[in-house]
Amino acid sequence: MAPTSPSRMTVFRKGTAEIFQRRWPRWFFITIILQAVICMVFEAYTFALFQRGLKDTDQEPFISDKDTQSQLKTIPTFLGLFILGFLYEVILVWDALIAKNTIQIIGVCIANLALLIYGALQIDQIHQAIIILNGRNVFWNLDVWTETQAELIAIPAIIGLATLVMAFITWKLYQEFAWDILKQIGADYRMKKRFLHYQVYIALLKFDFFFFVGFTIQFLVVVGGNGRVEFGLTAAAIPVTIAILLCAAWSTRREWKAGMWIVGILYVGGLTYFIYKLARIYDPHHFSPYIPVRKSLTAFAILTIILIVLTIVNALVCLFNFGHGLKQHLMSSRHEIDKDQASYSMHDVKQPQGPSRMTID
Numbered sequence: 001m002a003p004t005s006p007s008r009m010t011v012f013r014k015g016t017a018e019i020f021q022r023r024w025p026r027w028f029f030i031t032i033i034l035q036a037v038i039c040m041v042f043e044a045y046t047f048a049l050f051q052r053g054l055k056d057t058d059q060e061p062f063i064s065d066k067d068t069q070s071q072l073k074t075i076p077t078f079l080g081l082f083i084l085g086f087l088y089e090v091i092l093v094w095d096a097l098i099a100k101n102t103i104q105i106i107g108v109c110i111a112n113l114a115l116l117i118y119g120a121l122q123i124d125q126i127h128q129a130i131i132i133l134n135g136r137n138v139f140w141n142l143d144v145w146t147e148t149q150a151e152l153i154a155i156p157a158i159i160g161l162a163t164l165v166m167a168f169i170t171w172k173l174y175q176e177f178a179w180d181i182l183k184q185i186g187a188d189y190r191m192k193k194r195f196l197h198y199q200v201y202i203a204l205l206k207f208d209f210f211f212f213v214g215f216t217i218q219f220l221v222v223v224g225g226n227g228r229v230e231f232g233l234t235a236a237a238i239p240v241t242i243a244i245l246l247c248a249a250w251s252t253r254r255e256w257k258a259g260m261w262i263v264g265i266l267y268v269g270g271l272t273y274f275i276y277k278l279a280r281i282y283d284p285h286h287f288s289p290y291i292p293v294r295k296s297l298t299a300f301a302i303l304t305i306i307l308i309v310l311t312i313v314n315a316l317v318c319l320f321n322f323g324h325g326l327k328q329h330l331m332s333s334r335h336e337i338d339k340d341q342a343s344y345s346m347h348d349v350k351q352p353q354g355p356s357r358m359t360i361d
Contacts (some may be wrong), residue, residue: 015098035162036086053141119156
């Protein structure tokens with residue numbers, strides 16, 4: 001009787017246990033957890049001081065002042081985005097370590113640098129928001145900035161230190177996973193390159209999601225759009241984006257060319273949208289609603305544009321790799337996972353040994 005392949009939950013539990021059994025995966029995971037916990041505590045503390053120092057802003061003249069209401073949303077928006085960013089990084093790291101996906105781990109280090117930039121930008125934007133709100137007599141506690149400045153400066157410093165530690169451990173993980181990867185995808189140089197392109201593409205899709213959602217949250221919460229129609233269309237873009245990214249991953253795995261071309265056209269539409277939004281942020285006739293989060297929106301828009309361009313390029317490379325044998329490896333990996341190297345991730349499962357090879361236990 002043929003042995004049954006392990007269930008996804010079994011593979012997930014085994015992969016998670018292996019993270020804590022191996023030295024460098026364990027330390028990488030601990031580093032990302034510590035960074036998330038410490039920075040979220042500092043952000044929450046800053047938010048608490050900010051809210052505690054406010055007068056009742058639900059009454060006149062504050063409630064009818066749109067600019068005041070936009071400035072009041074600055075710190076809650078930063079807090080929400082940092083929570084989303086750190087939790088999403090933890091999930092990506094968990095996924096990458098189970099799958100022994102070095103490409104995704106390197107991507108997390110780069111994403112951490114983006115969070116470092118975001119943390120640095122929030123210092124000035126929150127400072128400006130507090131100055132404006134102080135001028136409008138919104139605070140009863142006039143020392144809010146003095147009390148929160150240290151925590152805000154500490155956040156990018158902690159992220160920077162964590163990034164250096166993560167970069168060193170990533171190098172160790174690359175060495176540790178090298179033999180595992182060789183056993184999984186074989187020594188065929190061309191097939192390894194195709195699989196590398198596939199991994200890069202899947203990783204880019206995951207980071208596309210975060211930066212698009214990050215931009216959209218800031219836009220919806222602080223800017224709010226210029227009417228219900230724009231607000232509704234922007235909010236609806238989030239589930240549509242999720243569907244597009246899932247379709248992109250599925251089309252690549254299944255080597256569905258029509259799906260890849262459709263997704264490619266949608267990528268170009270997304271690229272056009274972000275270029276339009278970036279221009280609108282600095283349009284003299286429309287820039288005022290964007291002022292509270294202009295710098296962070298600009299950073300997110302530029303990073304998203306770069307990621308979309310890289311995604312389009314990698315999508316074309318993956319498309320040209322169709323029909324050269326990678327699909328068979330990716331599809332068969334669901335049923336033939338080496339018992340010592342089983343790994344599962346959201347969309348990228350590494351290849352097993354060819355069926356003609358024997359494993360010596």
